[in-house]
Amino acid sequence: MRLQAMIIGLLVSAVLASTPAHAASEPATKMTLPAAPPECDTKAARIDKDFPTGAYQSCTVADKKHFKLIIAPEDEGDINCSAWYAFRVHAERKTRIKIDLDYTTCGHRYWPKTSTDGVNWDFMDPKFVKVEGERGERTARLTLKVGKEPLFVAAQEVFPPSVYDAWLGEREQASFAAVSVLGRSAHGRAIKLLRIAEPETKHRETVVLVGRQHPPEVTGALAMLPFVETIMGDSDLAKAYRARFETLTVPLLNPDGVVYGHWRHNTGGVDLNRDWGPFTQPETTLMDGLLKAIEADPDRDMRVLIDFHSTNRDVFYTIPDELPTDPELFTKKWLELYQERMPDYEVNRDARHTEGRPISKAHAFDVYGAPGITFEIGDDTDRQLIKRIGRESAIAMMRTLLETPPPANLASAQR
Known part of the structure; x- marks a missing residue:
């Protein structure tokens, strides 16, 4: 972590000091x-x-x-x-x-x-x-x-693509991680994918994480990084999770909007989190292709999609429990366990769903039957608390998923 901080610090300082x-x-x-x-x-x-x-x-x-x-x-x-x-x-x-x-x-x-x-x-x-x-x-x-x-x-801490590049470079040193270029933005910037999974197991249940669809939403990124780092940790829990699940992370989906200091849109004038379904933009088209590739692979099954954002408070926007997801009641069980791990902190949940709404969490459920979650962090939430939120929510997610039976197609293949 000290090396990571040094790399990020040097990169950010150099970029901000001298580059238009x-x-x-x-x-x-x-x-x-x-x-x-x-x-x-x-x-x-x-x-x-x-x-x-x-x-x-x-x-x-x-x-x-x-x-x-x-x-x-x-x-x-x-x-x-x-x-x-x-x-x-x-x-x-x-x-x-x-x-x-x-x-x-x-x-x-x-x-x-x-x-x-x-x-x-x-x-x-x-x-x-x-x-x-x-x-x-x-x-x-x-x-x-x-x-x-x-x-x-x-308005918030400056968090340009160089920070993500340094962070991904550090993550890629792990034997169970690989970084690739998923594709490119409208202006040609690389949109990178971090895959996390122990290499031995062929059949995979897949967790998809996505971040920074909206450029100013830095606190969501500040939670996403420790969330992923916890998944990549040395604990027995993390090792067991990686042996069964792959995690596909796209931490920076809108690099053009971030670099240009946009409020909400990509360079096509589109809110990317209102383009899941239409997929009119090159950035969201990449996510469509990623999810379709998971669905088409008989050795994979998407279990959860979590989309990191920021708003005026800490809240999870989720699919209501009465709607059947696969895994069944995953979100309810995950957030209950997360609340147990955060007894001095109130976990807020807002469960609603509009069929066909072109946002990530709705698309994950409508098309793939998977629980989609929008993970929102408050603009002014204490930065040390954000690190704890990222860590504890990741632990609760891994425990909940490991207690969930695998889907039928993968369960039979793993016997």
Whole structure:
């Protein structure tokens, strides 16, 4: 883990320090344009967004120590109010500046975080953040102490593709793990697949994990990583789980949207988690192909699909228990065991289903009969608690699945 942290830290710091946003993860065959000159540059400070995830619509100068950023969604389509922003401040000497965040729609949502290295992030002290207005009219004024060291400010921790690459590289060192390229995004970025399974057993029950369909939903990613690391652990439970189950993880389905700092969509102007069924986008088409390949393989059977997201609270959106899933009542048993392991924490569940709704959890159930779960983490949930959530929910999932009889086609094959 220490090596992993070092690798991630070095990669993120290097990328954020020197790379224009649109060049950060472009494939080598694409030509990248030089960074545009900063829009806001005074004798006191300058502001830019030329790093992966950097985003605002425009910047204007009120006076040499007072700036205004207009925050806007990536397109004019129907947008969820995930009002992402990320920028960097440079100064020649220590000073204080004010930055107003104004929004074309939706209003201020995410409490600002700051970092000097792009790796370690802190929530801004409330005494330096003034939020005014109600709901879609909210604005924010930030008072920042800046100096010669660049200061990053973002809606959530910056979590670009380089972090996933470093993390996947570390995971791939395990003898039971393999990383491959599932396919590419609309702009040619690699969408990677991590397969976890002990190599001896041919017949597999399959768990599918997917993340980052929506670019700003960083807390879901912060839970997904320890969830997967727990599955890959050295415990007897993890070893027994890997001997019976394969886990297919697609941690970053929307890399274009992440790099460009989108609120919700991919570069096709589509909410990917409203495209399961139509599969009109290259990113969701890859997931359709993956699930169909599992279904077509007589030696595999999809048991669960879990989709990691973020919202205003910690909650699991699930299929209702009265609808028959295979495994039967898996979600109920899993979340009850998870609650037992988290006695000082309330596990929230919202069980509902609309047939044909083009979201991942509904598609998993409608087409494959498998329990689909949307695993939501709150925007402001304590980051240490998120690690615990990831770990304990993974332990509860493995225990629950191991107590579940295998499907008939695989049970007979395993005899």
